[in-house]
Amino acid sequence: MIHSAMVHMPGHVGHGQQRGLTQFGHFRSHSFFWRQGAPGKTGTPHGFSEDGVGFSVDEAGTAKQAEHLGKQEDYRAVVLDLGLPDGNGLDVLKSWRADKLAMPVLILTARGDWQDKVNGLKAGADDYLAKPFQTEELLARLNALIRRSEGRVEAKLSAGGFELDEHRQCLHTPDGQEHSLTGTEFRLLRCLMSRPGQLFSKEQLLEQLYNLNDSPSDNTIEAYVRRLRKITGAEAITTRRGQGYIFNASD
Template identity: 45%
Template sequence: MKVLLVEDDALLADEVASALRRQNFAVDVAVDGEDGQHLGETESYDVAVLDLGLPKIPGATVLRAWRKSGRQLPVLILTARDGWTEKVDGFKAGADDYLTKPFRVEELIMRLRALVRRSAGHAAPAISCGPLSFDAPTGVFELDGLPLKLTALEWRVLQSLIMRKETVYDRIELMEKVYEGDAGTDSNSLEVIVARLRRKIGHDMIETVRGRGYRLIAGGS
Protein backbone atom coordinates (compact mmCIF):
# COMPACT_ATOMS: atom_id res chain seq x y z
CA MET A 1 0.00 0.00 0.00
CA LYS A 2 1.37 3.43 -0.94
CA VAL A 3 0.76 6.34 1.45
CA LEU A 4 1.27 10.08 1.06
CA LEU A 5 2.02 11.73 4.42
CA VAL A 6 1.80 15.53 4.45
CA GLU A 7 2.99 16.80 7.85
CA ASP A 8 5.22 19.77 8.70
CA ASP A 9 6.22 18.51 12.18
CA ALA A 10 9.46 16.72 11.30
CA LEU A 11 9.55 14.55 14.44
CA LEU A 12 5.93 13.44 14.05
CA ALA A 13 6.36 12.82 10.32
CA ASP A 14 9.43 10.68 10.96
CA GLU A 15 7.66 8.71 13.71
CA VAL A 16 4.58 8.04 11.58
CA ALA A 17 6.55 7.23 8.41
CA SER A 18 8.82 4.80 10.29
CA ALA A 19 5.84 3.03 11.87
CA LEU A 20 4.09 2.73 8.51
CA ARG A 21 7.20 1.33 6.83
CA ARG A 22 7.55 -1.26 9.59
CA GLN A 23 4.04 -2.37 8.59
CA ASN A 24 5.18 -2.66 4.96
CA PHE A 25 3.59 0.56 3.70
CA ALA A 26 5.45 2.53 1.05
CA VAL A 27 5.53 6.16 2.26
CA ASP A 28 6.24 9.50 0.60
CA VAL A 29 6.55 12.49 2.95
CA ALA A 30 5.84 16.14 2.14
CA VAL A 31 6.59 18.84 4.71
CA ASP A 32 4.38 21.63 3.38
CA GLY A 33 1.15 22.11 1.47
CA GLU A 34 2.83 23.05 -1.78
CA ASP A 35 4.84 19.82 -2.04
CA GLY A 36 1.90 17.79 -0.75
CA GLN A 37 -0.46 19.18 -3.36
CA HIS A 38 2.06 18.51 -6.12
CA LEU A 39 2.68 14.89 -5.05
CA GLY A 40 -1.03 14.21 -4.63
CA GLU A 41 -1.75 15.48 -8.14
CA THR A 42 1.16 13.81 -9.94
CA GLU A 43 1.73 10.49 -8.14
CA SER A 44 -0.54 7.53 -7.45
CA TYR A 45 -1.39 6.71 -3.80
CA ASP A 46 -3.78 4.36 -2.08
CA VAL A 47 -4.42 6.76 0.81
CA ALA A 48 -3.18 10.10 2.20
CA VAL A 49 -2.60 11.49 5.69
CA LEU A 50 -2.97 15.27 5.55
CA ASP A 51 -2.27 17.74 8.34
CA LEU A 52 -4.54 20.76 8.03
CA GLY A 53 -2.19 23.28 9.65
CA LEU A 54 0.45 23.32 6.93
CA PRO A 55 2.85 26.06 5.81
CA LYS A 56 2.62 27.56 2.30
CA ILE A 57 -0.80 26.08 1.48
CA PRO A 58 -3.36 25.05 4.16
CA GLY A 59 -4.34 21.39 4.21
CA ALA A 60 -8.00 22.05 3.37
CA THR A 61 -6.92 24.03 0.30
CA VAL A 62 -4.64 21.16 -0.76
CA LEU A 63 -7.51 18.70 -0.41
CA ARG A 64 -9.88 20.88 -2.44
CA ALA A 65 -7.26 21.06 -5.19
CA TRP A 66 -6.90 17.26 -5.20
CA ARG A 67 -10.64 16.77 -5.46
CA LYS A 68 -10.94 19.43 -8.17
CA SER A 69 -8.27 17.65 -10.20
CA GLY A 70 -10.21 14.39 -9.90
CA ARG A 71 -8.10 12.71 -7.22
CA GLN A 72 -10.46 10.44 -5.26
CA LEU A 73 -7.96 8.70 -2.98
CA PRO A 74 -9.14 8.33 0.66
CA VAL A 75 -7.79 11.13 2.87
CA LEU A 76 -7.40 11.12 6.65
CA ILE A 77 -6.91 14.62 8.07
CA LEU A 78 -4.97 15.53 11.21
CA THR A 79 -6.27 18.36 13.39
CA ALA A 80 -5.40 20.08 16.65
CA ARG A 81 -7.40 19.12 19.73
CA ASP A 82 -9.44 22.34 19.61
CA GLY A 83 -9.60 22.50 15.82
CA TRP A 84 -13.34 21.95 15.34
CA THR A 85 -13.51 24.57 12.59
CA GLU A 86 -10.59 22.89 10.85
CA LYS A 87 -12.39 19.54 10.98
CA VAL A 88 -15.50 21.04 9.40
CA ASP A 89 -13.41 22.67 6.67
CA GLY A 90 -11.59 19.40 6.10
CA PHE A 91 -14.78 17.38 5.64
CA LYS A 92 -16.28 20.06 3.39
CA ALA A 93 -13.11 19.86 1.30
CA GLY A 94 -13.57 16.10 0.87
CA ALA A 95 -11.89 14.33 3.81
CA ASP A 96 -12.90 10.75 4.63
CA ASP A 97 -11.79 10.54 8.27
CA TYR A 98 -9.84 12.48 10.89
CA LEU A 99 -7.60 12.07 13.92
CA THR A 100 -7.01 14.64 16.62
CA LYS A 101 -3.45 15.31 17.79
CA PRO A 102 -1.91 13.77 19.80
CA PHE A 103 -2.82 10.29 18.60
CA ARG A 104 -1.54 6.74 18.74
CA VAL A 105 0.19 5.64 15.55
CA GLU A 106 -1.45 2.21 15.92
CA GLU A 107 -4.86 3.84 15.61
CA LEU A 108 -3.73 5.78 12.56
CA ILE A 109 -2.63 2.55 10.87
CA MET A 110 -5.93 0.82 11.65
CA ARG A 111 -7.89 3.77 10.26
CA LEU A 112 -5.81 3.86 7.08
CA ARG A 113 -6.40 0.16 6.48
CA ALA A 114 -10.12 0.64 7.07
CA LEU A 115 -10.21 3.54 4.60
CA VAL A 116 -8.48 1.50 1.92
CA ARG A 117 -10.84 -1.43 2.50
CA ARG A 118 -13.82 0.89 2.22
CA SER A 119 -12.42 2.57 -0.88
CA ALA A 120 -11.81 -0.80 -2.53
CA GLY A 121 -15.39 -1.77 -1.74
CA HIS A 122 -14.08 -5.23 -0.93
CA ALA A 123 -14.09 -5.73 -4.71
CA ALA A 124 -10.77 -7.51 -4.69
CA PRO A 125 -11.03 -10.75 -2.70
CA ALA A 126 -8.13 -11.96 -0.60
CA ILE A 127 -5.62 -14.20 -2.38
CA SER A 128 -5.62 -17.62 -0.75
CA CYS A 129 -3.26 -20.58 -0.81
CA GLY A 130 -4.36 -23.34 1.51
CA PRO A 131 -4.72 -21.92 5.05
CA LEU A 132 -2.82 -18.77 4.05
CA SER A 133 -4.60 -15.63 2.77
CA PHE A 134 -3.35 -12.21 1.69
CA ASP A 135 -5.41 -9.02 1.59
CA ALA A 136 -3.60 -6.97 -1.06
CA PRO A 137 -5.18 -3.56 -0.26
CA THR A 138 -4.11 -3.72 3.40
CA GLY A 139 -1.04 -5.93 3.05
CA VAL A 140 -2.24 -8.25 5.83
CA PHE A 141 -1.49 -11.98 5.82
CA GLU A 142 -3.65 -14.41 7.79
CA LEU A 143 -3.02 -18.06 8.61
CA ASP A 144 -6.11 -20.08 9.51
CA GLY A 145 -7.96 -16.77 9.92
CA LEU A 146 -5.45 -15.24 12.36
CA PRO A 147 -3.07 -12.34 11.54
CA LEU A 148 0.43 -13.51 10.69
CA LYS A 149 3.31 -11.55 12.20
CA LEU A 150 6.14 -11.08 9.70
CA THR A 151 9.32 -9.07 9.41
CA ALA A 152 9.63 -6.69 6.47
CA LEU A 153 11.83 -9.11 4.48
CA GLU A 154 9.61 -12.10 5.31
CA TRP A 155 6.61 -10.09 4.11
CA ARG A 156 8.30 -9.25 0.80
CA VAL A 157 9.22 -12.88 0.13
CA LEU A 158 5.77 -14.21 1.03
CA GLN A 159 3.97 -11.47 -0.88
CA SER A 160 6.03 -12.27 -3.97
CA LEU A 161 5.34 -16.00 -3.65
CA ILE A 162 1.60 -15.73 -3.05
CA MET A 163 1.15 -13.41 -6.03
CA ARG A 164 2.50 -16.29 -8.13
CA LYS A 165 1.16 -19.17 -6.05
CA GLU A 166 1.65 -22.66 -7.50
CA THR A 167 4.26 -21.19 -9.89
CA VAL A 168 8.03 -21.41 -9.53
CA TYR A 169 9.60 -18.05 -8.61
CA ASP A 170 13.15 -17.82 -9.94
CA ARG A 171 15.66 -17.42 -7.09
CA ILE A 172 17.55 -14.49 -8.66
CA GLU A 173 14.35 -12.68 -9.60
CA LEU A 174 13.00 -13.19 -6.09
CA MET A 175 16.19 -11.80 -4.55
CA GLU A 176 16.03 -8.74 -6.81
CA LYS A 177 12.42 -8.16 -5.73
CA VAL A 178 13.09 -8.66 -2.01
CA TYR A 179 16.33 -6.70 -1.86
CA GLU A 180 15.06 -3.99 -4.22
CA GLY A 181 17.31 -4.69 -7.18
CA ASP A 182 20.43 -5.81 -5.29
CA ALA A 183 20.73 -9.38 -6.52
CA GLY A 184 24.34 -9.46 -5.29
CA THR A 185 23.13 -10.07 -1.74
CA ASP A 186 24.28 -13.38 -0.27
CA SER A 187 21.78 -16.01 -1.43
CA ASN A 188 22.05 -17.70 1.96
CA SER A 189 20.13 -14.79 3.45
CA LEU A 190 17.16 -15.66 1.23
CA GLU A 191 17.36 -19.27 2.40
CA VAL A 192 17.28 -18.07 6.01
CA ILE A 193 14.13 -16.02 5.33
CA VAL A 194 12.46 -18.96 3.59
CA ALA A 195 13.35 -21.21 6.53
CA ARG A 196 11.77 -18.74 8.96
CA LEU A 197 8.64 -18.54 6.82
CA ARG A 198 8.38 -22.32 6.75
CA ARG A 199 8.39 -22.37 10.53
CA LYS A 200 5.57 -19.81 10.56
CA ILE A 201 3.26 -21.15 7.84
CA GLY A 202 4.22 -24.81 7.57
CA HIS A 203 7.29 -26.41 6.01
CA ASP A 204 5.40 -28.08 3.17
CA MET A 205 3.87 -24.82 1.88
CA ILE A 206 7.10 -23.49 0.35
CA GLU A 207 8.60 -25.96 -2.10
CA THR A 208 12.24 -25.71 -3.19
CA VAL A 209 12.57 -26.44 -6.90
CA ARG A 210 16.21 -27.44 -7.24
CA GLY A 211 18.20 -25.27 -9.62
CA ARG A 212 15.29 -22.87 -10.17
CA GLY A 213 13.74 -21.28 -7.10
CA TYR A 214 10.72 -21.55 -4.81
CA ARG A 215 7.03 -22.26 -5.18
CA LEU A 216 4.18 -21.55 -2.73
CA ILE A 217 1.73 -24.44 -2.65
CA ALA A 218 -1.35 -25.26 -0.58
CA GLY A 219 0.59 -27.83 1.41
CA GLY A 220 -0.19 -31.35 2.40
CA SER A 221 -2.44 -32.61 5.14
Protein backbone atom coordinates in the same frame (compact mmCIF):
# COMPACT_ATOMS: atom_id res chain seq x y z
CA MET B 1 2.46 20.18 14.69
CA ILE B 2 2.79 17.09 12.56
CA HIS B 3 3.44 16.92 8.87
CA SER B 4 0.84 15.69 6.41
CA ALA B 5 1.20 12.13 5.24
CA MET B 6 0.43 9.77 2.41
CA VAL B 7 0.47 6.01 2.10
CA HIS B 8 1.51 3.97 -0.93
CA MET B 9 0.43 0.36 -0.44
CA PRO B 10 -1.84 -2.56 -1.04
CA GLY B 11 -3.63 -3.51 2.11
CA HIS B 12 -3.21 -2.98 5.79
CA VAL B 13 -1.12 -0.78 8.06
CA GLY B 14 0.10 -3.25 10.65
CA HIS B 15 1.30 -2.32 14.13
CA GLY B 16 2.52 -5.56 15.65
CA GLN B 17 6.08 -4.32 16.19
CA GLN B 18 5.27 -0.78 17.14
CA ARG B 19 6.85 0.50 20.34
CA GLY B 20 4.46 2.14 22.77
CA LEU B 21 2.05 4.99 22.21
CA THR B 22 3.37 8.00 20.36
CA GLN B 23 1.78 11.43 20.35
CA PHE B 24 2.47 13.64 17.35
CA GLY B 25 1.45 17.01 18.74
CA HIS B 26 5.05 18.21 18.97
CA PHE B 27 5.86 17.62 15.27
CA ARG B 28 6.40 20.38 12.80
CA SER B 29 3.89 20.46 9.95
CA HIS B 30 4.71 18.04 7.16
CA SER B 31 3.32 15.55 4.65
CA PHE B 32 3.88 11.80 4.87
CA PHE B 33 3.34 9.59 1.83
CA TRP B 34 3.00 5.98 2.86
CA ARG B 35 4.15 3.03 0.78
CA GLN B 36 4.98 -0.54 1.63
CA GLY B 37 8.43 -0.11 3.06
CA ALA B 38 11.66 -1.45 4.36
CA PRO B 39 12.67 -1.05 8.01
CA GLY B 40 14.56 1.90 9.35
CA LYS B 41 14.61 4.21 6.35
CA THR B 42 14.76 7.97 6.61
CA GLY B 43 11.25 8.54 5.29
CA THR B 44 9.51 7.04 8.34
CA PRO B 45 7.81 9.47 10.72
CA HIS B 46 9.08 9.49 14.29
CA GLY B 47 7.26 6.88 16.35
CA PHE B 48 6.79 4.42 13.48
CA SER B 49 8.89 1.39 12.70
CA GLU B 50 8.38 0.64 9.02
CA ASP B 51 8.35 -3.08 9.78
CA GLY B 52 5.73 -2.21 12.38
CA VAL B 53 3.46 -0.07 10.24
CA GLY B 54 3.85 -2.24 7.16
CA PHE B 55 4.66 0.62 4.80
CA SER B 56 7.53 2.86 3.90
CA VAL B 57 6.87 6.57 3.98
CA ASP B 58 7.50 9.39 1.54
CA GLU B 59 7.58 12.78 3.22
CA ALA B 60 6.89 16.33 2.09
CA GLY B 61 7.45 19.41 4.22
CA THR B 62 5.28 21.90 2.35
CA ALA B 63 1.88 22.15 0.71
CA LYS B 64 3.56 22.52 -2.68
CA GLN B 65 5.57 19.33 -2.19
CA ALA B 66 2.55 17.44 -0.87
CA GLU B 67 0.38 18.47 -3.80
CA HIS B 68 3.10 17.43 -6.25
CA LEU B 69 3.74 14.02 -4.69
CA GLY B 70 0.03 13.29 -4.42
CA LYS B 71 -0.34 13.82 -8.16
CA GLN B 72 2.92 12.16 -9.13
CA GLU B 73 2.60 8.85 -7.27
CA ASP B 74 -0.17 6.30 -6.86
CA TYR B 75 -0.54 6.41 -3.07
CA ARG B 76 -3.04 4.18 -1.34
CA ALA B 77 -3.89 6.49 1.56
CA VAL B 78 -3.02 9.96 2.80
CA VAL B 79 -2.62 11.62 6.18
CA LEU B 80 -2.80 15.35 5.49
CA ASP B 81 -2.11 18.04 8.07
CA LEU B 82 -4.22 21.12 7.43
CA GLY B 83 -1.57 23.39 8.97
CA LEU B 84 1.24 23.22 6.43
CA PRO B 85 3.88 25.98 6.61
CA ASP B 86 3.31 27.42 3.14
CA GLY B 87 -0.41 26.92 2.70
CA ASN B 88 -3.67 25.35 3.81
CA GLY B 89 -3.93 21.57 3.57
CA LEU B 90 -7.55 22.02 2.49
CA ASP B 91 -6.36 23.65 -0.72
CA VAL B 92 -4.09 20.66 -1.37
CA LEU B 93 -7.01 18.30 -0.80
CA LYS B 94 -9.31 20.29 -3.08
CA SER B 95 -6.65 20.24 -5.80
CA TRP B 96 -6.34 16.46 -5.58
CA ARG B 97 -10.08 15.94 -5.73
CA ALA B 98 -10.40 18.39 -8.64
CA ASP B 99 -7.90 16.17 -10.49
CA LYS B 100 -10.07 13.12 -9.72
CA LEU B 101 -7.55 11.61 -7.29
CA ALA B 102 -9.60 9.25 -5.15
CA MET B 103 -7.09 7.90 -2.61
CA PRO B 104 -8.44 7.87 0.96
CA VAL B 105 -7.45 10.99 2.89
CA LEU B 106 -7.34 11.41 6.66
CA ILE B 107 -6.91 15.02 7.78
CA LEU B 108 -5.24 16.17 10.97
CA THR B 109 -6.96 19.02 12.80
CA ALA B 110 -6.43 21.05 15.95
CA ARG B 111 -8.31 19.61 18.91
CA GLY B 112 -11.76 21.14 19.25
CA ASP B 113 -11.68 22.84 15.86
CA TRP B 114 -14.97 21.43 14.56
CA GLN B 115 -15.05 23.84 11.60
CA ASP B 116 -11.83 22.34 10.19
CA LYS B 117 -13.39 18.89 10.43
CA VAL B 118 -16.54 19.99 8.61
CA ASN B 119 -14.61 21.87 5.93
CA GLY B 120 -12.27 18.92 5.44
CA LEU B 121 -15.09 16.43 5.00
CA LYS B 122 -16.83 18.77 2.56
CA ALA B 123 -13.58 19.11 0.59
CA GLY B 124 -13.35 15.34 0.17
CA ALA B 125 -11.61 13.99 3.27
CA ASP B 126 -12.62 10.49 4.34
CA ASP B 127 -11.80 10.82 8.04
CA TYR B 128 -10.18 13.17 10.54
CA LEU B 129 -8.09 13.00 13.70
CA ALA B 130 -7.43 15.74 16.23
CA LYS B 131 -3.90 16.52 17.44
CA PRO B 132 -2.24 15.40 19.61
CA PHE B 133 -3.10 11.76 18.99
CA GLN B 134 -1.73 8.30 19.58
CA THR B 135 -0.11 6.13 16.95
CA GLU B 136 -2.45 3.17 17.43
CA GLU B 137 -5.52 5.28 16.71
CA LEU B 138 -3.97 6.71 13.55
CA LEU B 139 -3.04 3.23 12.30
CA ALA B 140 -6.46 1.83 13.12
CA ARG B 141 -8.17 4.63 11.22
CA LEU B 142 -5.87 4.18 8.22
CA ASN B 143 -6.57 0.45 8.17
CA ALA B 144 -10.30 1.09 8.20
CA LEU B 145 -10.03 3.64 5.39
CA ILE B 146 -8.03 1.27 3.21
CA ARG B 147 -10.35 -1.67 3.83
CA ARG B 148 -13.38 0.43 2.95
CA SER B 149 -11.73 1.79 -0.18
CA GLU B 150 -10.99 -1.77 -1.31
CA GLY B 151 -14.41 -3.12 -0.35
CA ARG B 152 -12.97 -5.35 2.36
CA VAL B 153 -14.39 -5.89 5.85
CA GLU B 154 -11.65 -8.02 7.44
CA ALA B 155 -7.93 -7.30 7.43
CA LYS B 156 -7.13 -10.51 5.58
CA LEU B 157 -6.24 -11.39 2.01
CA SER B 158 -7.24 -14.79 0.64
CA ALA B 159 -6.25 -16.43 -2.61
CA GLY B 160 -6.06 -20.08 -3.66
CA GLY B 161 -6.21 -21.46 -0.13
CA PHE B 162 -3.63 -19.00 1.20
CA GLU B 163 -4.70 -16.46 3.81
CA LEU B 164 -2.56 -13.48 4.72
CA ASP B 165 -3.31 -12.12 8.18
CA GLU B 166 -2.49 -8.43 8.00
CA HIS B 167 -2.81 -7.79 11.73
CA ARG B 168 -0.32 -10.49 12.70
CA GLN B 169 1.86 -10.42 9.56
CA CYS B 170 1.62 -14.15 9.03
CA LEU B 171 0.54 -16.50 6.24
CA HIS B 172 -1.79 -19.48 6.58
CA THR B 173 -1.03 -22.04 3.89
CA PRO B 174 -3.51 -24.53 2.37
CA ASP B 175 -2.03 -27.35 4.49
CA GLY B 176 -3.08 -25.52 7.66
CA GLN B 177 0.35 -24.24 8.71
CA GLU B 178 1.02 -20.72 9.92
CA HIS B 179 4.20 -18.92 8.92
CA SER B 180 5.42 -15.65 10.43
CA LEU B 181 6.81 -13.19 7.89
CA THR B 182 9.40 -10.47 8.11
CA GLY B 183 8.21 -6.96 7.32
CA THR B 184 9.52 -6.99 3.77
CA GLU B 185 8.31 -10.55 3.06
CA PHE B 186 4.87 -9.52 4.27
CA ARG B 187 4.74 -6.39 2.14
CA LEU B 188 5.90 -8.17 -0.99
CA LEU B 189 3.47 -11.05 -0.57
CA ARG B 190 0.61 -8.69 0.22
CA CYS B 191 1.29 -6.80 -2.99
CA LEU B 192 1.29 -9.99 -5.08
CA MET B 193 -1.74 -11.54 -3.34
CA SER B 194 -3.76 -8.34 -3.62
CA ARG B 195 -4.14 -9.01 -7.36
CA PRO B 196 -3.80 -12.73 -8.16
CA GLY B 197 -2.97 -13.35 -11.79
CA GLN B 198 -1.62 -9.84 -12.36
CA LEU B 199 1.93 -9.42 -13.62
CA PHE B 200 4.09 -7.16 -11.44
CA SER B 201 7.40 -5.94 -12.85
CA LYS B 202 10.43 -5.62 -10.59
CA GLU B 203 10.14 -1.86 -10.91
CA GLN B 204 6.52 -1.91 -9.74
CA LEU B 205 7.36 -4.09 -6.75
CA LEU B 206 10.34 -1.97 -5.77
CA GLU B 207 8.14 1.12 -5.97
CA GLN B 208 5.66 -0.52 -3.61
CA LEU B 209 8.31 -1.73 -1.17
CA TYR B 210 10.64 1.23 -0.84
CA ASN B 211 10.38 4.97 -0.43
CA LEU B 212 11.90 7.69 -2.56
CA ASN B 213 15.05 7.90 -0.43
CA ASP B 214 15.96 4.22 -0.80
CA SER B 215 18.36 2.66 -3.30
CA PRO B 216 17.67 -1.10 -3.25
CA SER B 217 19.86 -3.39 -5.31
CA ASP B 218 18.63 -4.96 -8.53
CA ASN B 219 18.41 -8.45 -7.04
CA THR B 220 16.42 -7.47 -3.94
CA ILE B 221 13.09 -8.69 -5.31
CA GLU B 222 14.59 -11.96 -6.55
CA ALA B 223 16.03 -12.69 -3.11
CA TYR B 224 12.71 -12.11 -1.33
CA VAL B 225 10.73 -14.09 -3.90
CA ARG B 226 13.07 -17.06 -3.30
CA ARG B 227 12.40 -16.80 0.43
CA LEU B 228 8.64 -16.62 -0.07
CA ARG B 229 8.63 -19.64 -2.38
CA LYS B 230 10.07 -21.72 0.45
CA ILE B 231 6.78 -21.04 2.24
CA THR B 232 4.24 -20.95 -0.60
CA GLY B 233 5.85 -23.43 -2.95
CA ALA B 234 7.28 -22.58 -6.35
CA GLU B 235 3.91 -22.88 -8.10
CA ALA B 236 2.24 -20.05 -6.22
CA ILE B 237 4.67 -17.35 -7.35
CA THR B 238 5.96 -17.71 -10.89
CA THR B 239 8.51 -15.72 -12.82
CA ARG B 240 7.81 -14.41 -16.28
CA ARG B 241 11.35 -13.94 -17.51
CA GLY B 242 12.19 -10.38 -18.39
CA GLN B 243 8.75 -9.17 -17.26
CA GLY B 244 8.14 -9.85 -13.57
CA TYR B 245 6.21 -12.01 -11.10
CA ILE B 246 2.68 -13.39 -10.76
CA PHE B 247 0.86 -14.84 -7.78
CA ASN B 248 -0.91 -17.69 -9.53
CA ALA B 249 -3.23 -18.98 -6.85
CA SER B 250 -6.86 -18.05 -7.44
CA ASP B 251 -9.96 -18.90 -5.43
